[in-house]
Amino acid sequence: MLPLVDGVLGAADGRPYWQLPVKDLDEGPVVDVLDAxxxxSDPDRAAAVLHHHRRDLFPLLTASTRxxxxxxxxxxxxxxxxxxHRDLTSNDPGFTQLETDVEQELGVRLxxxxxxxxxxxxxVTRRWADALAAGAAAPPT
Incomplete structure (x- = not known):
């Protein structure tokens, strides 16, 4: 698995996932490591390890999100x-704003x-409405 990860790191050349060419997400080293x-036997754990190693490069795809x-x-x-990748690139302005808002509000860069x-x-876990309600109830900062 490590040679595959090294191949992805080389192919990414320091770019985050959403800046990779879309063709790289249909075939090539990125797809090879993610599919592997x-x-x-424990794909959720494997995805978590990859994601922990490079949070900007490896999606965390679990049984529930799959x-x-x-x-x-x-x-x-x-x-x-x-x-x-399509979700990230087609919603670029929204994600840019969300990254900024989360960092300003929580002091953490996600x-x-x-x-x-x-x-x-x-x-997927049907917690969306709860999250919206919690956000609406939070005092303004």
């Missing part, structure tokens, strides 16, 4: 990785890839 992680991403990928005839992971998880 999903084929292991339930949303995989059908979209099948419908669009692309990889799950391309679906995530990449748009991590924010995407969290938003997807909120939707």
């Amino acid at each position: 992680a999903q084929s292991l 339930r949303v991403v995989h059908p979209l990928a099948a419908a669009l005839s692309c990889t799950p990785w391309a679906v995530i 990449t748009r890839l991590r924010l995407h992971d969290l938003l997807t998880w909120l939707v």
Whole structure:
């Protein structure tokens, strides 16, 4: 697995996931390592290790979030990785603003890839409405 990760790091050349060419998310070293992680006996743990190593480069795709991403990928005839990339690039202004707001509000920098992971998880686990209610109830800063 480590040679695959090294290949991704070389191919990424310091760029975050959302700045990679979309063609790299349908085939190539990025897809190879992400697919390899999903084929292991504990794909959630493998995805978490990769994500922890480079939060800006490896999506955290778990059993729960795969339930949303995989059908979209099948419908669009692309990889799950391309679906995530498309979400990040097509919503660039929103993610830029969200990154800024989260950092200002919480004092923590979360990449748009991590924010995407969290938003997807909120939707899949049906916690979206709770998160909106908690945000609305929070005192303004």
